[in-house]
Amino acid sequence: MLSFTPYENPAYFGLLGIALLPTIIGLLCGKKFHWYETLISLFFLVLTFGGPKLEQGYALIAYLIYEVALVWLYTNYRKKQNQTPVFVGAVMLAILPLVIVKVTPALQAGQQSLIGFLGISYLTFKAVQTIMESRDGVLKDFNPWFFLQFLVFFPTISSGPIDRYRRFRRDYEQVPSTDKYLNLLQKGVHNIFMGFVYKYMLAYVFGTLLLPKLEHQALMAHGMSWSLVGVMYVYSMYLFFDFAGYSLFAIGTSYFMGIEKPINFNAPFKSHNIKEFWNRWHMTLSFWFRDYIYMRLVFFLMKHKVFKSPKTTANVTYVINMTIMGFWHGVTWYYITYGILHGVALVVNDWWLRYKKKHQHQLPHNKFTEVFATFVTFNFVCFTFLLFSGFLNTMMTMK
Incomplete structure (x- = not known):
């Protein structure tokens, strides 16, 4: 069969x-x-x-x-x-x-x-x-x-x-009306073709041609090296293009069937901060955790007055929510650490946004600061993806 x-x-x-x-x-x-x-x-x-x-x-x-x-x-x-x-x-x-x-x-x-x-x-x-x-x-x-x-x-x-x-x-x-369905067909064809570009071209280049070579070089280096930095970025690109390509296939196929499935990725590496990243990356999963874990846990903690401050409630819930997401990926230290780091990053992000709003007249906001914020967010995400990949665990077990 x-x-x-x-x-x-x-x-x-x-x-x-x-x-x-x-x-x-x-x-x-x-x-x-x-x-x-x-x-x-x-x-x-x-x-x-x-x-x-x-x-x-x-x-x-x-x-x-x-x-x-x-x-x-x-x-x-x-x-x-x-x-x-x-x-x-x-x-x-x-x-x-x-x-x-x-x-x-x-x-x-x-x-x-x-x-x-x-x-x-x-x-x-x-x-x-x-x-x-x-x-x-x-x-x-x-x-x-x-x-x-x-x-x-x-x-x-x-x-x-x-x-x-x-x-x-x-x-x-x-x-759907004929006009709407023709539009769905057009978007479906576009998604399928973009899926081929993402999954069978770009993900192939990053995941099959580049990643194994860089991983081998990093393992031979036995520690911090430029090859390990390369693994971090290349794996992040592979992870995105492979999963985003799959999502494009799934959504495009759904469009052909008249089902307008929600999108899953929206240029996540353009994000200015980690909260925006999670509003762009694996969006249906992120929104599911937000609606069915984060919001309900916040409501429960506030209803029972576990914490006096709403900010503390939100911060604790961020960490719990993302830690659960880490456990969902698998019961290993690198998945769990990945989740905790993103939870802490969301806490820091909220603190920074409040601070920036309070001192908006003292802090510069221009094209450079936006690019810098995107750069910091991108590198943080790539580092956590390196943890997520389990490659660091492989390096430690080979020492």
Whole structure:
């Protein structure tokens, strides 16, 4: 049985083009074939989780049964009652499979969990946010079959972008006007071509041609070297172009299906500060953490008056929020340190913005200071990406 990782094989794009053709023709004629979309979703899920990844496929099926049943039970409960312990229990149960998958390698010497599969994080984010929106009362019309469609929407199943239930449902059920769909097709083609440039040209240059050579030189140097500096910058470029390229493929494919998925990257290396960076980098993940962890934790701490100062509340929550993000990437010191550093940087950034506002007449603001702020932000981000890569850990273990 054939097996393809999404957007990693030219044959995948050929099959994608053939499979999407009836959908495109239907939308141009003002019709949506939901039954056909279900069939091609199933087809591409089999391609992704078949063959050598069949165990992941079984794990995916078990996971979907578990999450759909859990969310369906909670939404039915929420129509009658709204007790906090039940809500917390539902959220904890929803993230339990992901926690097991993330913790298992740390507890079993790198061995992967049997219940893990490609994209489990992004499906979990969707399940948790659906529970939270049900709790808030903004999601009142829950449909288990549609929720399943929402979870396994094949263009974005492996790495996002992370969509919202109500936004996705609006696009899923509505047929866009001809003018709007032609615009979506135009943007979809543009995204696909830019995805090829990003992932198969630029990411290839940085990740395949340059990075291994620089890593080898840095390892031979046994410490600080210009090669290590090169690794820092080249890995950062590779990480961006590879992930942004994937996101462009996923969004472009969604556009062809009449689903206007949110963008994931918006020139993040142009950011003037770290907060702006997180409003531009992996945006759907950043906004998910902001809306479903940061804001709720701030509300909880302020409601229970844990800290007297709102600034202290915000600062503590920044660090907790980003530390959780670090743990989400994996239970290793370099992922966790990466998260903590970004949390602290957000605290420093807020302090600096308040200080600058208070002393705006004393501090210069011009083109040079903007370029300098971008330079500092860029280098900080690249340094933390070097930590994130795990390469420093490799260097330490080889000494």
